Amino acid sequence: MKAKIQYRLPRNFHKTFIPERQYIHAMLRFAASGREGNYQAIASATGIPMGKSSGKVPAILDYCRGMGVIRLIGNGRSAVKRPELTPFGRIVFLEDPHLKERITQWIAHFNLCSVLAGAETWYQIFFVGSQALGMRFHRSRLEEHLSLVYNCNSRGVIGPVIRMYEDDAAFRACGVLYEEMDSVVVRRPAPINDECGFAYGAWMLQLMADHFPKANQITLAELDHKAGWKTIPGWNIDESHRAIDLIERKGIVAVDRQMNPWIIRPRSTAEEAWGRMYDDLI
Structure with a gap:
């Protein structure tokens, strides 16, 4: 099987800037509009600061890619950038465009830690x-x-x-x-409560789709070894069992506990699960 190509953001992509949510929101709006432009044009359209020699636009664009809320269409090396919302980015833009919800921030954090496309x-x-x-x-x-x-x-x-x-x-x-x-x-380990179930399930299905696109079942041990489903959230064994119980109750995966390690089978697609990410928020 071919090794997955890794596109992690380089060590200094952030230029020491933090990912301010107001600018992530502005980039989501730009992506949702279907527009494209170079860094200066994106700065003019979004209000994200951009000087002549340096600015926050490249860092915010990269943060958004690493967080999995946008992808770039076409040649990524082109000076003209055309961002597009991902399924996760689309539901965030519709339901939590300022990324205020704790679960939104946790999933964006998980994605930043990704083997394939994080930072x-x-x-x-x-x-x-x-x-x-x-x-x-x-x-x-x-x-x-x-x-x-x-x-x-x-x-x-x-x-x-x-x-x-x-x-x-x-x-x-x-x-x-x-x-x-x-x-x-x-x-801090990621919290395990009812309102997180659909979000964690969608993230898990996305990991399966990205790392094991042809598999219809996978062991939890292999999913963690390749993609970090337990390690990235910071869960111990007991916490990971509580998390998988929660995801199973949401009807997102089926779990075979007769096998060791446990085997999971998707009962939904990642895109369907992303669409339900905020269903249980009070």
Whole structure:
């Protein structure tokens, strides 16, 4: 079987900018309009700041790609960019266009950690380095981990990864990471409650479609090994069982618990499940 092509965003794509939700909203509107343009034209249309030599438009466009809310149509290297909403991006634009809901932020975070199309630093912290770092680690330990991965100086290597989860303008509602007074960074596991079921199920089906497009069933162990369905949310064994129980109750997957490891079979398509992502929000 051919290896999947990986298009993770490079380490410094963000230019140290955090993903401000007001600008993500503006980019979603631009994509929904069907327009295209170079960075300056996108800046004029969206109000996202863009200077002559630098600006936030490239970073926000890349954040939106990494979060899985848009894809670029045509030649990605062209100066003219034409973003298009993904099924996840479309339901977010319709139901939570300012990304205020905690579950929206969690799914966008999951996508940033993606093996295939996320962002390199998020992938290294929340997937590859998850076991080494744990759920609580000193900031210097994180710097050391990333500097070893990239073979670079540790100064500034973390970038905006922690800040974005502490800033109300970005992703504080999900608050995946926060830093305590003694420079200890705490990682929160994704919450498991009823309102998250359809969203987690849609994300799981998307992982299956992306990584195992011809499979009609897959073991949970293989889905985590290849795509991080348990590792990226930060779940332990018990939490992962509660999560799969929740997703099964929503009718999104069938679970065969007679086998070890457990086997799951889709009972819906990812696109159908994305459309129901907000059904259980109170």
